[in-house]
Amino acid sequence: MGNDTSPFFFNLTMFVNLNNYRYPAFVLCFLLYAVIVAANLVIIVVILREKSLHEPMYIFILCLCINSLYGPSGFFIRFLRDILYNTHLITRPNCFFQVYVIYSYASYELTLLSIMAYDRYVAVCHPLHYHSKMTSKVVSRLVTFAWIYPALPVGTCVYMASRLPLCSNKIPKVFCANWPIVKLSCIATVFNNIVGMIASTTTVFLPLAFVLYTYTRIFLVCRKGSSEFKGKVIQSCMPHIITFVNYSITAFCDVSLSRLNLEELSPFVAIILSLEFVVIPPILNPLVYGLKLPEIRKRITKMLACQNTK
Numbered sequence: 001m002g003n004d005t006s007p008f009f010f011n012l013t014m015f016v017n018l019n020n021y022r023y024p025a026f027v028l029c030f031l032l033y034a035v036i037v038a039a040n041l042v043i044i045v046v047i048l049r050e051k052s053l054h055e056p057m058y059i060f061i062l063c064l065c066i067n068s069l070y071g072p073s074g075f076f077i078r079f080l081r082d083i084l085y086n087t088h089l090i091t092r093p094n095c096f097f098q099v100y101v102i103y104s105y106a107s108y109e110l111t112l113l114s115i116m117a118y119d120r121y122v123a124v125c126h127p128l129h130y131h132s133k134m135t136s137k138v139v140s141r142l143v144t145f146a147w148i149y150p151a152l153p154v155g156t157c158v159y160m161a162s163r164l165p166l167c168s169n170k171i172p173k174v175f176c177a178n179w180p181i182v183k184l185s186c187i188a189t190v191f192n193n194i195v196g197m198i199a200s201t202t203t204v205f206l207p208l209a210f211v212l213y214t215y216t217r218i219f220l221v222c223r224k225g226s227s228e229f230k231g232k233v234i235q236s237c238m239p240h241i242i243t244f245v246n247y248s249i250t251a252f253c254d255v256s257l258s259r260l261n262l263e264e265l266s267p268f269v270a271i272i273l274s275l276e277f278v279v280i281p282p283i284l285n286p287l288v289y290g291l292k293l294p295e296i297r298k299r300i301t302k303m304l305a306c307q308n309t310k
Contacts, residue, residue: 007169010095010181012088014174014271026083032279033076039286040065046299053295056134057123060116061289061296063143064243067112068282071105074098075175075278082174092162095176100158102278103178106251107150107203109281113244114207115142120237121214125221153199160192174274204251211244239292247281 047053047062078098082088090098122133161178167186171177178196182189218237222230254277290296 006092007166008092009089010092010169010171010176012082012090012174012176013170013172014274015082015088022083026080029076029080029083032283033072033080036072036076036279036282037069039283039290040068042300042303043286043290043296046296046303049303050299053299056119056139057116058296059139059143060112060119061293063146064109064112064116064285064289067105067108068285071102071109072278072282074101074105079174090176095171095181096158096162098176099161099178099181100154102175103154103158104150105278107154108146109247110204110207110251111146111149113240113247114210115146116240117211117214117244118142120240121217123236124218124233150203153202157192157196157199160195164189164192174271175278208248215241235292239288242288242292243281243285246284250277250280253277 043065044062047058075098078090078094119134123130126133157178161181164182164185165187166181166184168184170184171180173180182192182196185192215237218233222233225233253273290300
């Protein structure tokens with residue numbers, strides 16, 4: 001393609017030729033998506049139905065599960081279609097829309113996890129002031145902040161990438177991503193890189209630093225507490241720690257993957273590493289909170305028992 005062009009279609013080049021395995025692969029991925037939807041919906045329904053769970057920690061878990069529906073939907077709906085087709089072309093508007101959905105999903109996840117870390121920090125380090133600090137108004141503001149805060153930097157990066165003249169339309173992934181598109185530019189992308197670094201700092205590194213800070217404070221408080229107190233803190237914080245560590249690892253793998261020459265990797269390895277970013281956290285989150293938190297686990301068991309008796 002010539003210089004200073006704006007291709008209307010992008011070609012996702014990391015799809016492998018499945019041949020006779022196309023339909024089994026479609027069924028497997030569809031079931032995987034169905035599990036993600038079902039698992040998160042169960043947590044959402046339980047928290048919405050039970051008034052006793054209308055507390056800050058569970059409201060944040062509810063938001064996390066909603067985000068776990070939002071991000072994978074932006075990926076799987078297109079991915080399932082691509083499995084069945086030999087060509088993997090996606091229009092320019094749909095590509096940039098998918099970029100925004102997946103990147104905003106990633107940013108929302110980190111922002112929500114940092115807010116949940118703050119909630120655990122207040123609960124452990126300032127238990128007597130928890131209800132005065134985590135009022136319904138404060139919770140509403142934090143949730144609103146979690147959804148609005150990442151939108152501007154992510155939207156800015158996507159908009160700037162959409163304005164670049166591109167010399168190719170080949171994206172070496174199974175979904176549209178910002179950095180591979182920027183690398184197709186026919187012109188220098190210094191400004192895009194600077195804005196991207198600022199966006200990464202505000203949506204990734206700041207939330208990560210905040211979570212590490214809050215857990216450092218929690219750890220220091222636990223050192224002075226009794227064994228019973230430490231046990232309660234671990235029970236309360238462990239689901240969030242597991243979720244945070246799991247998401248950090250998958251996000252790191254995706255960022256590392258975007259900086260590699262994927263064409264030198266095995267297509268199957270590249271696809272698996274790409275999939276874990278939008279598959280593992282949305283599956284693990286509801287399982288961790290559903291199994292680890294006794295209040296949610298008890299309500300799920302009760303709801304299932306009621307369904308079986310009907």
